[in-house]
Amino acid sequence: xxxxxxxxxxxxxxxxxxxVAPMFMILLYALxxxxxxxxxxxxTLDNFxxxxxxxxxxxxxxxxxxxxxxxxxxCILIGYPAALFIAGLPERRQTMMVLLLTLPMWIxxxxxxxAWRGIxxxxxxxxxxxxxxxxxxxxLPYMIIQIHTSISKMNPDLKTAAYxxxxxxxxxxxxxxxxxxxxxxISGITLVFLxxxxxxxxxxxxxxxxxxxxGNLIEIYFLTAGDWNFGSAISLIMxxxxxxxxxxxxxxxxxxxxx
Amino acid sequence: xxxxxxxxxxxxxxCYLLLILLFIYLPILYVILFSFNESKSLxxxxxxxxxxxxxMFQDRTMLQxxxxxxxxxxxxxxxxxxxxxxxAIGLSKAKRVVRTLVLEVNNLPVMNPDIVTxxxxxxxxxxxxxxxxxxxLILAHITFCIPYVILSVMPKLRQLDDxxxxxxxxxxxxxxxxxxxVIIPQIYPAILSGALIAFSMxxxxxxISFFTAGVGINNISMYVYxxxxxxxSVNALSTLIMVVVTLILILVNVIPSVREKxxxxxxx
Numbered sequence: 001x002x003x004x005x006x007x008x009x010x011x012x013x014x015x016x017x018x019x020v021a022p023m024f025m026i027l028l029y030a031l032x033x034x035x036x037x038x039x040x041x042x043x044t045l046d047n048f049x050x051x052x053x054x055x056x057x058x059x060x061x062x063x064x065x066x067x068x069x070x071x072x073x074x075c076i077l078i079g080y081p082a083a084l085f086i087a088g089l090p091e092r093r094q095t096m097m098v099l100l101l102t103l104p105m106w107i108x109x110x111x112x113x114x115a116w117r118g119i120x121x122x123x124x125x126x127x128x129x130x131x132x133x134x135x136x137x138x139x140l141p142y143m144i145i146q147i148h149t150s151i152s153k154m155n156p157d158l159k160t161a162a163y164x165x166x167x168x169x170x171x172x173x174x175x176x177x178x179x180x181x182x183x184x185x186i187s188g189i190t191l192v193f194l195x196x197x198x199x200x201x202x203x204x205x206x207x208x209x210x211x212x213x214x215g216n217l218i219e220i221y222f223l224t225a226g227d228w229n230f231g232s233a234i235s236l237i238m239x240x241x242x243x244x245x246x247x248x249x250x251x252x253x254x255x256x257x258x259x
Numbered sequence: 260x261x262x263x264x265x266x267x268x269x270x271x272x273x274c275y276l277l278l279i280l281l282f283i284y285l286p287i288l289y290v291i292l293f294s295f296n297e298s299k300s301l302x303x304x305x306x307x308x309x310x311x312x313x314x315m316f317q318d319r320t321m322l323q324x325x326x327x328x329x330x331x332x333x334x335x336x337x338x339x340x341x342x343x344x345x346x347a348i349g350l351s352k353a354k355r356v357v358r359t360l361v362l363e364v365n366n367l368p369v370m371n372p373d374i375v376t377x378x379x380x381x382x383x384x385x386x387x388x389x390x391x392x393x394x395x396l397i398l399a400h401i402t403f404c405i406p407y408v409i410l411s412v413m414p415k416l417r418q419l420d421d422x423x424x425x426x427x428x429x430x431x432x433x434x435x436x437x438x439x440x441v442i443i444p445q446i447y448p449a450i451l452s453g454a455l456i457a458f459s460m461x462x463x464x465x466x467i468s469f470f471t472a473g474v475g476i477n478n479i480s481m482y483v484y485x486x487x488x489x490x491x492s493v494n495a496l497s498t499l500i501m502v503v504v505t506l507i508l509i510l511v512n513v514i515p516s517v518r519e520k521x522x523x524x525x526x527x
Binding site for chain 2 (some may be wrong): 003004005006007008009010011012014015017018019020021022023025026029078081082085086088097100101103104106107108109110111112114115116117118119121122137140141144194195197198200201204205215218219222223228231232235238239242
């Protein structure tokens, strides 16, 4: 049986070249100056300093975080009741609803966003509103599915017990259902906030050319300006923010479970 | 009194869910309706016509983008399903430390924002002096598809009873036979769903393709992204893709249950 382990050698080689090496390339480019040749690296922190010194870049970062946060909050506010109501349906209709919600996930996100472009061209909304609608649309199903999964995993006896002990519907929801569904909300947040921060298709298609989020900034520095060093630094800053927020949500999850 | 309030609440929840579904299906209904529109209008349906479908089949760049999308998705799915399944079987027999480490790295493309994976691969190709082309595009797609196959196959493999493969070896099967006759048949559904996820990931990808494809190689997403003005032919294209995707999903979900029913009938 041990010999079967050898079957994973090709893949280990593959991830070394195509997953690990690219991450090092980003780090290397972010920490070096433009125009270094293959072997002489000029290490510098200038790329990071440039980002932090320039108010324009900080404003883009702030806008990205604000839009992503707002998207997440709205996905929870709209998605939580939906997940709760679905969990209250008879089993057959529950499966049907989940199926109906997951079906559009299989359709190309770019095509759905393009459809929104057509719809929203009829309205005179601000760029940010359009981007916000597009993002809530794109991520809402993930939030609903995550919360629904955690609610439907709940032991129904717990609710019965709460009623037996004299709690009304609202108290039962507040003290039993809501706390038990927090892990679902947390995994929903990771599925919504993280891609929302780095999204660059939705802002470009719905916000128009002048609406720039951090993902668009990376695209501009890589493909238009050709400054890969600075582009790598921006993406590292973004990755750091994402790792930090993931760490924070994990911590939140642990605290919630301890309570 | 109490009963009446309950039905009112039920009405409210049904209305709410209906609104959610309407929101989720709004762009899809819009696309289908306006793909048959006679004029270029975005708000008025002026009459039925098939002209956007005709336009689509005359648009060579659009047809080419469909070709590249399908070609890349098929190659990436086949390669990543094979490599991913083989790797997962190997890893399931690896030492715990090795397995955990490899699976952590394997998760990177899943957890990382697409744009980070994309620029990492672009920098790798360019610094290795490999010119961006169809080949780099396919390599990139294989790279982000394999992790999904492994994530799909791995849990199933861990449920397997090691003793069954062990018994096959003891009874004189060689490792190849143990693999193809014992292990793979047991994890077949997981391999299939891994392949389906890989295909869908590759078919729908935009960001990673955008950074790793050579000049003149556009998939559907890149073609749509690059369009400067609103083009109603895209509605026709989207409608066709939605029909095909729905058909595939129905087939994938219906065939196993029909087969199961037939098997049960034969048993009975």
